Amino acid sequence: MSDVLQDFTTKVPHWRPRVMPIKLEDATPDQLEALKVTPSNTKVSDYVLVLARDSETLRERTPLFNAIMYNRGGMSRAERELGAVGASVVNRCVYCAAVHASRYNVLTKDEAVMERIFADEGKTELDPRQQAIFDFSVKLSQTPPDVSKADMEGLKAAGLEADEILDLVLSSALFGWANRLMHTLGDPVENED
Amino acid sequence: MSDIFDTAAVQASGLSKDHALAAALSGREDILTMTQQAHDAALTPDAPGGLSHAERAALACRMARLNSEEGLAVQFLAMIGSDTVAGQIADPGFTSVADTRLAAILRHTDLVTQDTKGVVAGDIAALTSAGVSEDDIVRLSELVAFVSYQIRLTVGLRLMGEAL
Numbered sequence: 623m624s625d626v627l628q629d630f631t632t633k634v635p636h637w638r639p640r641v642m643p644i645k646l647e648d649a650t651p652d653q654l655e656a657l658k659v660t661p662s663n664t665k666v667s668d669y670v671l672v673l674a675r676d677s678e679t680l681r682e683r684t685p686l687f688n689a690i691m692y693n694r695g696g697m698s699r700a701e702r703e704l705g706a707v708g709a710s711v712v713n714r715c716v717y718c719a720a721v722h723a724s725r726y727n728v729l730t731k732d733e734a735v736m737e738r739i740f741a742d743e744g745k746t747e748l749d750p751r752q753q754a755i756f757d758f759s760v761k762l763s764q765t766p767p768d769v770s771k772a773d774m775e776g777l778k779a780a781g782l783e784a785d786e787i788l789d790l791v792l793s794s795a796l797f798g799w800a801n802r803l804m805h806t807l808g809d810p811v812e813n814e815d
Numbered sequence: 816m817s818d819i820f821d822t823a824a825v826q827a828s829g830l831s832k833d834h835a836l837a838a839a840l841s842g843r844e845d846i847l848t849m850t851q852q853a854h855d856a857a858l859t860p861d862a863p864g865g866l867s868h869a870e871r872a873a874l875a876c877r878m879a880r881l882n883s884e885e886g887l888a889v890q891f892l893a894m895i896g897s898d899t900v901a902g903q904i905a906d907p908g909f910t911s912v913a914d915t916r917l918a919a920i921l922r923h924t925d926l927v928t929q930d931t932k933g934v935v936a937g938d939i940a941a942l943t944s945a946g947v948s949e950d951d952i953v954r955l956s957e958l959v960a961f962v963s964y965q966i967r968l969t970v971g972l973r974l975m976g977e978a979l
Contacts (some may be wrong), residue, residue, distance in 0.1 A: 629944040639938065640936050640939040640940075641949050641953060648871045661839060672953060673953060673957070675949060675950045675952075675953035676860075676864075676950070676953045676954045676957045678856040678860040678861065678862065679853065679856045679857050679860070679954075679957040679958075679961065681856070681970065682849060682852045682853040682856045683853060683957075683961075685849060686849040686850065686852075686853055689845055689846045689849060690846055693843075693846070695842060696842065696843070712932070713931040713932050714931070714932035715931075715932075735816070752960055754976075762967050762970065762971060763967070765881065765882055765929045765930075766881075766882040766883040766884070766971045767966070767967055767971075769854055769970065769971070769974055771974065771978045772976075773978060774961065774974055774975065774977075774978035774979065775978065778978075778979070780907055783885065784839040784975070784979050785837075785839045785842055785843075785977060787979070788836075788839050788840070788842075788843060788971075788972075788975065789843075791968060791971030791972065791975070792843070792846060792965070792971075794967065794971075795964045795965075795967035795971060796964060798960075798963040798964050798966075798967045799960040799961055799963055799964035800960070801925070801931055801960075802927050802931055802956065802959055802960035802963055803915070803957070803960050804958055805931060805932070805934060806927055806931070806938070806939065806956060807939070807952075807953070807956055809936065
C-alpha cells in the first residue's frame with residue numbers, strides 16, 4: 623500500500639497491524655496477565671494486542687525485553703539502542719529503527735549519528751567505539767551471523783569490556799526477535815497524531 | 816532455572832562455569848534465566864494451538880541449520896522425538912510438500928529467517944489463504960522470532976568464549 627513508510631526516520635510512525643489485534647474486552651485471564659493490564663493501565667497498543675494471540679510467549683518477552691535494554695550496569699543504554707538500530711537497519715524494520723534511533727537521540731542529545739546511519743545504511747563512518755558497536759550488530763544480524771574473532775578483537779580495541787560485549791550481543795540479538803515481529807506482522811504508516 | 820550454565824543458549828555456546836567469562840554471565844543471570852523461560856514458552860507451550868511441540872522443535876532445527884548453527888540444531892533435533900513429518904521439516908531441503916498449510920508454514924519460516932526485510936503484507940495473507948489461523952500466525956511468528964534471537968545469542972556467547 624502506498625502509504626506505507628519505506629525510508630528510515632527518527633519520527634516514530636503509527637503501526638498498522640496485518641493480523642487482527644484481539645479486543646481487550648474479549649481477553650482471557652491469561653491474555654490480561656500477559657498484557658499487564660491493571661485498572662490504572664488500560665491503554666494497550668495494537669502491536670501488543672496482536673502478540674496477545676500467543677500469551678505464553680508475550681508474558682516472557684516483555685520483562686526480558688526490558689531487562690536487556692534497561693537493566694543497570696554493563697553497556698550504556700544509548701549504546702544498547704545503537705545495537706538495536708544496527709539490527710533494525712539490516713532487517714529494514716522502519717518502525718523499530720525509528721523508536722530506538724529516537725531514544726538514542728534523547729539519551730545522547732546528538733542527532734548526527736542516526737542521521738549518518740540512516741543516510742548510509744550500514745556503510746556509516748562513526749567514531750571508533752560507535753563504529754565497532756554498530757558494525758558488530760550489523761554482522762550479527764546477517765543470516766547466517768557473520769561475526770568472527772576479528773570483530774571481537776575490534777570491540778576490545780575500541781575499549782569494550784566483557785560485560786559490555788555481552789550486553790551488545792544481547793541487545794543486537796534481541797532485535798533479531800523484535801524486528802521479525804514488528805516488520806512482518808504490520809506496516810509503519812504516517813503518524814497523524 | 817537455578818543455573819544459567821544449564822540454559823539452552825549457554826549450553827550450546829560451550830561456555831562453562833570455569834570460564835573467565837562466568838562472572839560476566841552471572842551479572843546477567845536474570846536475562847539468561849528469562850531467555851530460557853521464553854525458550855520454553857516458544858518451544859513447549861502449555862497451549863500449542865496448531866503448532867505441535869514436535870513441529871516447533873523441527874522448525875527451530877530447520878532455522879538453526881539455515882544459520883549454520885549446529886550446536887542449537889542438535890538440541891532442537893533431540894526435542895523432536897519420533898514424529899516422521901517433523902523429522903522431515905527439520906531438513907531445510909524439504910520444501911515440496913503436498914499439504915498446503917504445511918507448505919505455507921515452511922515457506923514463511925524460511926523467508927522470515929533469511930530475508931526479514933523482504934517480507935510483505937502478501938506473505939501474511941498467503942498464510943491465511945493456506946488455512947493458518949490468526950492465532951497460529953502469531954504463534955509461528957513468535958517461534959521464528961525467538962529462535963532468531965536464540966541463534967544470535969548463542970553465536971555471540973560462543974565467540975566471546977573463544978576470543979575473550
